[in-house]
Amino acid sequence: MMRRAVIIGDGLAGALQAVLLARAGWRVAVYERRPDPRAAGYAGGRSINLALSARGLAGLRAADLERTVMERDAIPMRGRMVHATDGRTTFQPYSKNPADAINSVSRGGLNLTLIKAAAACPGVELFFDHLCVDADLTRPAAVLKRADGSEIRVEGDLLIGADGAFSAVRGVMQKSDRFDYAQSYLGHGYKELRIPPGDGGEGNTTSGHQSIEGETRKSAEGEATFGRFVMEPNALHIWPRGGAMMIALPNRDGSFTCTLFWPWEGAHSFANLEGTQRIGAGAAGGTAGRGPSEEDRRRVIEFFRREYSDAVPLMPTLAEDFFRNPTSSLVTVRCWPWQAHGKVVLVGDAAHAIVPFYGQGINAGFEDCVALTEALKAYKDQREALEAYQAERKPNTEAIADMALENFVEMRDKVGRPEFLYRKKIEQTLHALFPGQVEPQYNLVSFSTVPYAEARRRGRELERVIDAVEEAAPLGSIEALGEDRWREKVRAIGAARLAASREGAPAGGCRKPEPGARLLDISPPLSPRIAVFPGDTPLSREVLMRTEDGAPITLSTLRTTVHVGSHADAPSHYGRGAATMEQIPPDVYLGPCQVIGARAQRGHLVRTADLPDGERTPITTPRVLLRTGTFPDPEHYNTDFAAMSVELVDWLASRGVKLVGIDTPSVDPSDSKTLPAHAAFLRHGMVILEGLVLKDVPDGEYELVALPLKLEGFDASPVRAVLRER
Structure with a gap:
């Protein structure tokens, strides 16, 4: 008999999970609180564009959707384009391999693709305008409120919470004894803005800015044409401003989705510019009350001209977008356990919402979907499957949550600083000099499926190697030594440090000791005096022969509990x-x-x-x-x-x-x-x-x-x- 899964949430993770389970032989019912986007369309204004990378692509590949998404929805970004206050730009490639790229994808477009794929799977039913208001963790079952106010109860063999950072399913689990839950907000919010396409696209930009010709590609449904871009399309654009920043990701129509990441309070903040029009965090729409005054609009334009000078001519609806679009919060969610009674389980943001600064939220969520599906295939007992799934994923999602917070500081404060750029040059040089031994943390996270926890460990090891190189060859050494001599110095120091740390050894292996490294003995001496658990076998020694007695050897017999000493x-x-x-x-x-x-x-x-x-x-x-x-x-x-x-x-x-x-x-x-x-x-x-x-x-x-x-x-x-x- 086919098992039945009930999935709460038809967002990105929920829709992919439905496809994967259907392909594994499950019947699946998916319930979503929003209207059907296939009919209603996808509402923008609040969603950060997605950066789809190797892990997310692996999830799509498992559902046979990678090619469809890449041809229909994605634009590759091969590095960061950093915009200085004076308008100068610097390109920072992500990798020495030009084929390595993360892919800009519209959240709404990808969600529609996944929903259509789920709807096409035999055994999958989709229900929209169904809000989860309660759950029974032991049946399992969910109680859902429909658009007309009536309620229904649905049951299955497995209830999956894929309903986001403020999950209703997790909310019920939080009432369980010894359920750990923590959420933390950044002191920053985010707001979406837009740069429209150039003259060849759906809109016009300010005259005097050259459009970059789009390209045409074949797809499964015919030709998909890029619009005309007014900035480099194959880059993630960043305007770092020390404590605040703006980013822009390209879209297939030639536009860019821009996102402000600003503090709530302070000089460079939402409070400063929104004034009386300030949108509360999590507001559903634009500003309340009267619209922005001409003075409000003028202040916004002047501020952007001062801080983001090269972007302003490309944003004809800047003031309107700023006051119309909501300002939202950035939250990290951690919880444990992810499963209940072997019948309920969480995936994606419901289990581990993270901030977007490593571009890994959806990639981690898709990894969850694959891992859960594989565990359900591998274990006959469903509880064992869910426990194996959460044990595999929890340490890795903890690692990416921490790395995402760390990367925010890097993107916001460091990417334009000379000392940061110098460390990046050391990293890239080591990467080129020691292929197979040195792989930057960013590459491991974005261009591989190495577990996040392992990527973080290896990233820390590499940071120590970079520290040693920087100490011996500080900023300015290239000018003093010349490129060739500097490179040889990096090679020598890097080789020594890599040998000392045994970079590339299996996870868990020990490094070679540093010269003079001290050993600390943390075991007690074992003798008949050593204490053992009362009633257990104490340590004793029987000497069979001794050299002191003229025997050729000393020979002893040891009798003891194995639970002795350390x-x-x-x-x-x-x-x-x-x-x-x-x-x-x-x-x-x-x-x-x-x-x-x-x-x-x-x-x-x-x-x-x-x-x-x-x-x-x-x-x-x-x-x-x-x-x-x-x-x-x-x-x-x-x-x-x-x-x-x-x-x-x-x-x-x-x-x-x-x-x-x-x-x-x-x-x-x-x-x-x-x-x-x-x-x-x-x-x-x-x-x-x-x-x-x-x-x-x-x-x-x-x-x-x-x-x-x-x-x-x-x-x-x-x-x-x-x-x-x-």
């Missing part, structure tokens, strides 16, 4: 049928780690709030060692040591952590019978180190080496754990 727990210790010690890949115990001191009290559980900055504590590596200070003497077993809360385990898992170590004998209290923290580790597929000695280890990043013995069938193994300073 040790690794195997999942079989706390999960029936789970992996035993020899089945765990050793690389999980080897690589970058982060030591974090917690504000722990004896006899209490450590929660996220006990970390140095609570939930804002940055997690920068996939391995975390917690210092509680509540088990100070490894030779004396105090039973009131601090243990871990399930909430903290879940939070670390949501940040992509795969190993947690602690300076106590157990992650659960000594008197626990149910071992809830151990169960949480098992659920997330994380591994545990216990009994570490972290008393004198400062917070920070290190390299961890804590390899267990390959004990076949065992539930734990002692480890010799050491940290290497980075």
